[in-house]
Amino acid sequence: MASSKEFDTSDLDPDEFRELGYQMVEIIAEYLDSIDDRPVFPGKPQEEIEAVFDDPLPEHGQDPADILDEWPDRVLPNATHLGSPRYFGFVNGSGMPMGALADALAASVNMNSGGWKAAPSATEIERQTIEWIAEMIDYPVDCGGLFTSGGTMANLTGILTGLRAKAEYDTKSGGLQSSDRSGQFTLYMADHEGHTSIYRVAELLGLGNDAVRLVPSDDDFTMNVDALVEQLERDEADGDVPFCVIGQVGSINVGAIDPLEEIATVCEDRDLWFHADGACGAFGAVLPEKRTQYAGLERADSVTLDPHKWLYIPYECGCILIQDESKMAESFAMSASYLEGTRRTPYEGPDYYEIGPQMSRGFRALKVWMSLKHIGVEGYRAFLSRSVHCAEHLDSRVRESDDFVALHEPNLYIYSFQYAPQDLRAAAAEGTVSREAVDEYLDELNQRIADEIQLSGVAFVMTTSIHDRTVLRLSICSHRTTPEDIDRTFETLRDIGEREDSDLRRTHGLEV
Template structure:
């Protein structure tokens, strides 16, 4: 095929970069905009007033054919983007489990972007590699895990759990899944893993999907009244599955669960996994970092025995998105699960420019320099700073529990173990009625409407969930900016909304208010 001619050059070669003075001016303006944002973050509506159709229309535009001045892009940020963001950094953002974003993360993201290192391999990112390796050891030390472990940063809890389960699979089952795959004509055993029936996280289901194990491969282990995994039931299920010809390979323990923040009985699970030859994975995306608090040590006893641990620095370490983390007790097991070679990855012949290549330890080949924001924030706050912030969040959750207990119109469903707390509005006059299905349906509707209503005001962002079969109001108090006053204000507004909505009633349910 003949080479096609290029259009004749009309301008000299140009990188289109800003010159130094233009970049400096734009940089100062961006920093000023960010500083102004932080100074007003407590007063901002947390969610946009606009609906999805209007926001889509705001960004409906044709592909630019020619460029526009850099300063105008910052103006567009202020006028088009910022009014339509959800402010996860607000002290009254209580949805999902989203960290609030450290200021050091902002600086780190800018610095990392400036050098544009690929942290996939040592040659492309030597400083990035060594900083990540140091941060992995620091995080392990913080939570009492062996500091000679392997590990890496990933996009979030789902990717971290996927990587952990693949590592479990490839180091536990008695055949080579790397070369042969999960099944062959000679082998058709069904692989199974275990997690709590109530508090097991959906990311484990997604990881099982991604591994093509099938969702039925996840065995839901009954939990007790405290919503922790029943380990006697676990042992019985493993025995029954083996009797039926299944191949168990992993148990997933929750370390700070998504609805109530419970920690499964880690020591018992570790013992069972050791006896049964199973991989012990601790899903600590939400709560593993709480192990850095000495007063919570009994809760986390046994975490150090896990074969792998996942945690999300972008949750309770407050790092800006995205930043998940996987720790694996034996680094070689992690490498064996993901290692792959090609001459263009490391060069055809050995050189002195070599070190740890993270593409051999995880699913990504190209990777951003996420470790820098963890490194800078850990150095800025230190262990003591983080301990102070985690204790503040726990104190807020406990204070909320006290407010719920003291009110005749609210019902506590658990005691907060960490920073997540779920409860429901249950008006005092309805408690005198005999338990009945219409009443429960009405309470579910009422609590859902309350969560939706307070979020719609923009004052707080709250989602509902389900605990012990009830729709509940759930607060994830995962911001380093949240105070006791924030908790009191939100609770007062919830109480007021509950009274208003209950007075209005639901269609077909007014008889419940008599």
């Protein structure tokens, strides 16, 4: 048999590894140092970026140093910089550097956090970190939970656990095709701010997205709980089988928090699963000034959080907490001799594949564990309250300006508003131009403003729809954003708005 020395593993030898590793650290350090100066978005058409990476399948190995060069030469110039202090797209977090180091360490050992034996320290770190997260948001610390790829998978895990727990028959064995099912399973969320990932969950679970029932909201965009009760009664009378109510804990367009205490009571009274979707906002529970809005969160059967959003952890990292851990085991337990081994020994522990949807799993917990140790809850409190302050600052700029309209009170870090020149609003109010014509014009204008600011590279802002109108939306989910970044972005939006307005009015023939 050939000695291991003669067998080429293609592992980098230690000196080569060090050399490349130091270069890589240098590239990352320089990048982080220059992130504020980079255009936030590459602003190139898709075909152009596709062409950059149009390489043949590498038949032969290449020099690692040349591969590393591709990062600054080809990847970075075509990246969108979510870590920029003026990136405000989707609900994307900025990614703290400690997470990048943690990911490298996790990959170097390559534990599989699906099973304890393949990941003893990773499993225990995950268990500890989940407990810390529960403690941070004042959720019972004896809950179960795990890290997921993101909020969607956390919602799936929570809602599936709820379905298994509340269905009147064993859905794990019989599935949804069982003749024991007495009607259509239904789940409930607020009509304006309920998140689209819940539809995805309903589709993945085979419930179908028709199963998602939209409950009317109040003027502050939170669920009207009287309407929820009426709808539950109507659906039950029609033969449906409600099993879950989803409360938003920081909503996607306006950062609203549903009345959690009231939803919890409805769910308790009717034996429904209460799932809190806190992907955007659950971490805000650490802020004393916001605490009262979170009352009732501790009563949720399950809570989704997204460390890759408002803990600024690099992708991917979602999280689900489940009040009664045994319900997770009832949902996800699996059995196979090749997983368990044949003999019980002391050298085993909890296996995450038994309480969640994934079997093989990466060591996501490490980046949260290291970041929490690095920043501390106190440090996070300061970052989160600065995100909130930035949203409030933006709101005050909007309200001071004649050409912008505020659409809601700022609550957490997501803020939506509209560019709407005063003369056009006055014309619509006086009836010299029809309200519909002005609304349609403003939809197009706001979309153009978002597109143009993205291309400018100064900031990345997107639109959303509020009460069916296209509006600007900033998700200020970066530990680097300051009020000065908000000022710069706001002023750029205003300048682009003025320019695009005069252009677009000409093409629309809109005279006021």
